[in-house]
Amino acid sequence: MVLSEYILEEVGRVLGRLSGLSLSERTKAVHLLVEASELVRPGVFRGSIRDPSDAAVAGTAIAGHADYLVTGDKDLLVLRALGRCRIVSARGFAQVVGLE
Secondary structure, X not given: OEEOHXXXXXXXXXXXXXXXXXXXXXXXHHHHHHHOOEEOOOOOOOOOOOOHHHHHHHHHHHHOOOOEEEOOOHHHHOOOEEOOEXXXXXXXXXXXXXXX
């Protein structure tokens, strides 16, 4: 798993907004992600993207040489791929790895 500081900050924000987790619980969740992943600095994304803030997410996938970018963001999902990196939903990734 490849993440960047940008993505970790976004995860913390989204967990707070959607999950009702306390700050302590969100911090612990983010810390677990850090331990389980490789942190990279996002590369430059030069492609066309509807939401410019998603360029850091795309750049993270590129810098980390990711095979899959797993997201629920519709602006990223419509791209379907970044070079060899497939962009899939969590459900789509579960199907790829045989969990569904």
